[in-house]
Every structure is written in C-alpha cells, then in structure tokens.
Amino acid sequence: MEQKLILITNDDGVSAQGIAVLTELMLQLGDVVVVAPDSARSGAACAITCTQAVTLRRRADMERPHLMVYACSGSPVDCVKIALEQVCPRQPDLIVSGINHGDNASWSIHYSGTMGAVIEGCMKGIPSVGFSLRTLSHHCDFSPYSNEIVRIADFVLRNGLLQDVCLNVNFPEVARLAGMRVCRMCRGRWVQEWISANNPRGMNAFWLTGRFLNLEPHSEDTDYWALDHGYGAITPIKLDMTAYEVFDKLAILGNPSRPTKS
C-alpha cells in the first residue's frame, strides 16, 4: 500500500526549529513534503500574494537527500496553494502547520499564519491541523508534546475530519501536560497595541505590540483556560463563519432567504 503523504508548512519560516521538529515527527507516519515560507511570516493570517510573483526553491537537506523541502517567497497560504499544484506528487492525506513559536488560541487565530495555512488546506478538502506552543523562545523543548502531536496526526490520518472542519492545537510551555482538552475559542482581544518608534525623520512611526485581554477568564471550556491550566487545547474550527442566529434581526435589511446550513 502506498504510504500516506503529509504536507508540512508553517509561518515561522522553513528554517524555524518548530517545523524541523514537526518534520521529524511526521516522518513516523508517512512520506513528507515541506513547503514553507523562506523567512518568518508571523501574523500573515490567510493573506495571499496578489501583486508579485511567488518563487519556489528546493533546499538541500544534507541528512536526508530524498526529503522534499521547498522555500517559498509567499505567505503560508501561498505555500499550501503552490505545494498542492506544483510540488506534491499526489494529493496529501494530511496537512500540518507549525509547530508555531507562540500560541494561536482565542481570537488570535484570525491573525495566525499557522492557522491560515490550515484553513487553506481545509478549503481544499484536505484534513488539516495546526500546532502551536505558547512560548516566546525561538529555541525550546518540544519533547513534552511529541506524543500528542503524533497521536493527533495519526488519528486524523486514520479518521479524517468532518467536511469544512480543521483543528487548532495549542500547547502550554510545561515539562508535563496536565492532559488534553477539546475546547472552544475563547473571547479575547489585544489592547494597548502601539508604541512609538523613534526615527530620525520625524515621521509618525509605531511598532505593533500589545497585551492580550481574556474577556472570559472564568470560563473553563475555552482554549485559553486550558493553556493557562497546563492542558493542551484542541479547538475544532470551521470555515463557515455565518452568524445564523442574527438572520431574524436583519430581516428589515433584506429579503429573508431562509437559510439551511450546508
């Protein structure tokens, strides 16, 4: 039987530690193709490159000359798109993204390039999972999460995921996980986001920074709560963002086309 094919990408760039670790782990489960940004694309969300051509370069892997590793000048979403059409020898059975240095819990998923790639994979009908670690370090110990990453990827390879649903998996930085929890997205936003940048030309220039504000710190069923309490968080994410619950309130604005969920 043909080996399973796993496409790997990330948003920290092809040279990041997290994607090297993820590649090692996925090689336990099947054939691997890596197509990742040529440098860091943090905060790339689902961005695509419309205004310039995207380049793709094969990188030599001295230890594994047969491993297909490509650096792409585009965003994480571009990486998935170009991998599927221009690189992969067949349709992947699984797309994994990460391991991101920094968590993508709560509403931060909307900004996440890691999850942008996962959402793109999901749009293409391929089971897709993002992995992120709540850390500020570029070099960290991923070993406490290895077993869970392999277990989750193996589960998805065997069982697939429901149509139009992907997974957002986040880990806290701990020596030993308290366990894994299936969670919902926490409500939470960033505040106090700009600091003035000194510059020699008198322009108004600012650096994006900020502090995360958990809007429901006492809810125990959220991804953020899980991370705060030492658990890994598995949050199933769907492509359909329609707010069906407000259709009635909006009837005054438009002919109510009574919706049926797809």
Place this chain on the structure above:
Amino acid sequence: MEQKLILITNDDGVSAQGIAVLTELMLQLGDVVVVAPDSARSGAACAITCTQAVTLRRRADMERPHLMVYACSGSPVDCVKIALEQVCPRQPDLIVSGINHGDNASWSIHYSGTMGAVIEGCMKGIPSVGFSLRTLSHHCDFSPYSNEIVRIADFVLRNGLLQDVCLNVNFPEVARLAGMRVCRMCRGRWVQEWISANNPRGMNAFWLTGRFLNLEPHSEDTDYWALDHGYGAITPIKLDMTAYEVFDKLAILGNPSRPTKS
C-alpha cells in the same frame, strides 16, 4: 448631541475610488475619519505587521481641509488598530470598510483585507460592516448601491449589531439591484491557481490567479447565489469559528470539556 463618528478603511488603498465614494456617503451620517493603506493590500486577510514599524501620514484633502485622512504603511487590520489608538478623537460608533473593487463572497472572505478590517473592528467591540462590489474595474459606477450602503450603515448606527457579529455586504455589478438578501456564506474554493512566470534567471516563479468553483451552485440561500442573480448579499459573520458539532467525535483526543456557547 455629538455627531456619530465613523471610521473608514479599505484594502485597495487610500487613493482607490471605492473609499472615496464610501467617504462621501458616510459624511451624510456623521463625522468621518479615514485611515487606509498607502497602497493596495488585496488579499491581506487579517494580516498584521510584526516585523517592521508602521508609518502614518496625514494626507491633505484640498476639497475638505477638515476631513481627517491618513495613509498607513500597514495592512487593513493595522489601519483599524492604529486608528483606534492613535487617530480617532473618540471611540467610533461604526467602522466601514470598502467599497472593495471585487467581491468578497463565499470562502473568499478568509482572504479579504476588506473583511480583515471589519473582523478587527468587531474584535474591538465596534459595529463593523464591509462593502464590496463584484467588478474587475478600478473605475466603476457605484451609484446603484448608494442608497443601500447608506441604509445599512444607518441601520447599524441606530441599532448596533449583536456582540461578536459583523456584516459582509456584497453587490453585483448591475444597473439596478434586484433587491437585498440576508445570506449565508457559500461553500466555494479557488482552483487552477498558478501560472508560471517567465523570468530571466531560471527560478521557479509563479503568479497567483485561479478560477472560483462554487461547490453548491443550486443552493439559493448563499451570498454567491444572490450575486449571480442580481441581488445584494448581506452576510452576518461571527468571530467564533468553533465547530461545536464535532466535539463528540473528538472526545477520544481530549478530555471532553463540555462547551457552552459564549
């Protein structure tokens, strides 16, 4: 009574025709602040700028010297973030984004910088609406949609929107709208997305292009169907992307933290 304050942004850039038209229309409803990208940011999604400082420059508006118009070097989401902290004299009562040249219906919302700004406004707790026109032209006649744009913005100014819900409004390019419909997001993806870019250095280089594939062309309750049939489409969008319906299926992966919707 103090005038309502409306923040305007877009992803086609501060010089685009669509934002000029939107500014004219919003001046009928209140005070206006414009903070928009200094050039086109199509496909920016919810991207944020993490790796460089963002600049902000006031632009002179010869016709209206008191109108506050700023060009920002960042993404549409950056524009909203920086407008709220560094530009607006008070919290806006409404954020509008657009009018985008090109539709943002179906799953294309995930790539949309227009809707990225709207999602950001929604995260900040401000009623937010995106307007897009299905057109390929940089110069088009927005007059068939003016009344609807003012009516929708006025409705949202008066009534607000449900917490964590924003609106995605798309128009077809028609001389006269068949009507307005409240719709769900259509299922649909882009296919055949890359063409090889000729280049003199022998690199693998590609341009992103593609063809939209409607995965449910016969469903009459979608935004895409509405546009195809001459209707304006109002799609309510929510921040919470959690797929609650798959929690049971994932119980094997993690301690089932029985969720309650927030």
